[in-house]
Amino acid sequence: MGDKSGIEWTDATWNCIYGCSRVSPGCEHCYAERMTRRLARGSALTILTSKGVRWSNKIDLAPERLDQPIRWQRPRMIFVNSLSDVWHKDVPNEYIAAMFGIMAATPRHTFQILTKRAARLPDWFGWLGNRPLTECYRAAMKYVPKVADLIDPSVTWPLKNVWIGVSVEDQKRAEDRLPYLEEIPAAVRFVSAEPLLGPLDFADALFGWADTIDWVIVGGESGPGSRPMERAWAESIRDQCLDGMVPFFMKQWGQYDENGQRAKSKKDTGCLIDGVDYKQYPRVA
Numbered sequence: 001m002g003d004k005s006g007i008e009w010t011d012a013t014w015n016c017i018y019g020c021s022r023v024s025p026g027c028e029h030c031y032a033e034r035m036t037r038r039l040a041r042g043s044a045l046t047i048l049t050s051k052g053v054r055w056s057n058k059i060d061l062a063p064e065r066l067d068q069p070i071r072w073q074r075p076r077m078i079f080v081n082s083l084s085d086v087w088h089k090d091v092p093n094e095y096i097a098a099m100f101g102i103m104a105a106t107p108r109h110t111f112q113i114l115t116k117r118a119a120r121l122p123d124w125f126g127w128l129g130n131r132p133l134t135e136c137y138r139a140a141m142k143y144v145p146k147v148a149d150l151i152d153p154s155v156t157w158p159l160k161n162v163w164i165g166v167s168v169e170d171q172k173r174a175e176d177r178l179p180y181l182e183e184i185p186a187a188v189r190f191v192s193a194e195p196l197l198g199p200l201d202f203a204d205a206l207f208g209w210a211d212t213i214d215w216v217i218v219g220g221e222s223g224p225g226s227r228p229m230e231r232a233w234a235e236s237i238r239d240q241c242l243d244g245m246v247p248f249f250m251k252q253w254g255q256y257d258e259n260g261q262r263a264k265s266k267k268d269t270g271c272l273i274d275g276v277d278y279k280q281y282p283r284v285a
């Protein structure tokens, strides 16, 4: 499990943390919550309520899956933890360091990590101290000893193959979360505005935003109970990205098309804006 991904902007998913808890309106129809329920570990990590499946707010680490990227020989873009949030408060600092150690040991891959817990990002990078790469390798070797044989002296910090992104669904969440991206060392910093639930003005959220943000993804919500993304919100983000020369990736309209009509499936609404398919990637890619 985990190799192929249905997510348009990546090739594969690597899940080594399971479980989460809701933090903001973007979590309202959390896909991971429903997916996790179907897994063997789902009965401990989720509960069935009168409103449907909900997280039990427990976290389950899966260190036996840490070596998966090492076993993948062909280079690929890997979305890290599609079923959790790496910087959830119950994920230990050492475990996140172990994940970064694995990513350092596999520079052939590109890793994309998204979080809604942006406030923890600078804390975690600060916790790593002044020898971050050594700390990450050491943490990884506790679980995967063969990392010792994969250390490449040409790999430096911050890791060139790790993109760190923040999920935002509206202006408030953009203003709360985006400034933390500025505080961390990352080769690529990105924003995923999915599900987009309101208009976004990046300049109001982060002064000089286009100098910090390397990539913007936009997507409407899909699935049961999904909420519409207005055409003007997506167009405005597209225009802000064009003005700022920031690569823009339009993932999907979601359950509602660009005219606000609900469709049977997100496949029916597609991803075109004014007939154009925006599938740009950060320049390092």
Ligand code: SF4
Pocket (backbone or CB within 6 Å): 020, 021, 022, 023, 024, 026, 027, 030, 031, 032, 033, 082, 083, 084, 085, 116
């Ligand atoms: S942070 Fe992500 S995985 Fe966690 S509840 Fe929210 S949407 Fe789901």
